[in-house]
Amino acid sequence: MPGTNEEAAEGIFRLRDGHEVVIRGIRPDDWTRLTELHRRLSAETQRLRFFVRMARLRPAFAKQLATVDFVDRAAFVACDPASGDLHAVGRYERVTPNAAAIAFVVEDRFQGRGLGPELFDRLVALARRNGIGEFRAEVLVENRRMISLLKEAGYPCGTSVDGTVETLVLDIGAERAPATPPGEGQG
Ligand SMILES: CC(C)(COP(=O)(O)OP(=O)(O)OC[C@H]1O[C@@H](n2cnc3c(N)ncnc32)[C@H](O)[C@@H]1OP(=O)(O)O)[C@@H](O)C(=O)NCCC(=O)NCCS
DSSP states (O other): OOOOOOOOOOOEOOOTTTTTEEEEEGGGGGGHHHHHHHHHSHHHHHHHHSSSSSOOOOOOHHHHHOOSSSEEEEEEEETTTTTTOEEEEEEESSSSSSSSEEEEEEEEGGGTTHHHHHHHHHHHHHHHHHTTOOOEEEEETTOOOHHHHHHTTOOEEEEETTEEEEEEETTTTSOOOOOOTTTTOOO
């Protein structure tokens, strides 16, 4: 049922520093904004997202990324309330009846401000409504920020490493553990 899931509704989100962005479900016409966002990413952010340096997002690939059904494929974007420019994208894609692969990218100057965890929470809520109980992420082993985002999300998490790639499997169907208060993490 394309685009009908109420979890994909638009809303304002305030970053940790007070800056406001709009979070909404991705739309097919976002493909040009996706290519512009990709162009603004640092080489390192492109590499962490795609594992290789990808200088530009080809239009056919951008259109594919922007076209989802919010059931088996879903993506949320964070955008500027005035210009509409995209600052972040989080997505899932069902890979088995019960499991989905996830991927995120946050524009460099917006990293570390809470957008990744917010997009993750929205994806979890939508995925659960769509019968998905497991999220899988393949992350470069040096990507500590993404790995801690997933490990600290509060769901049972299994990991395995194969060369340069760590695979994390999250049981998002399980009850979420309470967040650890700041300063009480285990490093
Ligand atoms: C990795 C990435 C998506 C994280 O998004 P972000 O908005 O920068 O994430 P933040 O730094 O705000 O949040 C992650 C932090 O929140 C913490 N966190 C995790 N879940 C949380 C939650 N539910 N509530 C509060 N904090 C949470 C994590 O510990 C992490 O803290 P740390 O960086 O101090 O270790 C982003 O930095 C990015 O796009 N990087 C480049 C591309 C990339 O790596 N993509 C991932 C490939 S799948």
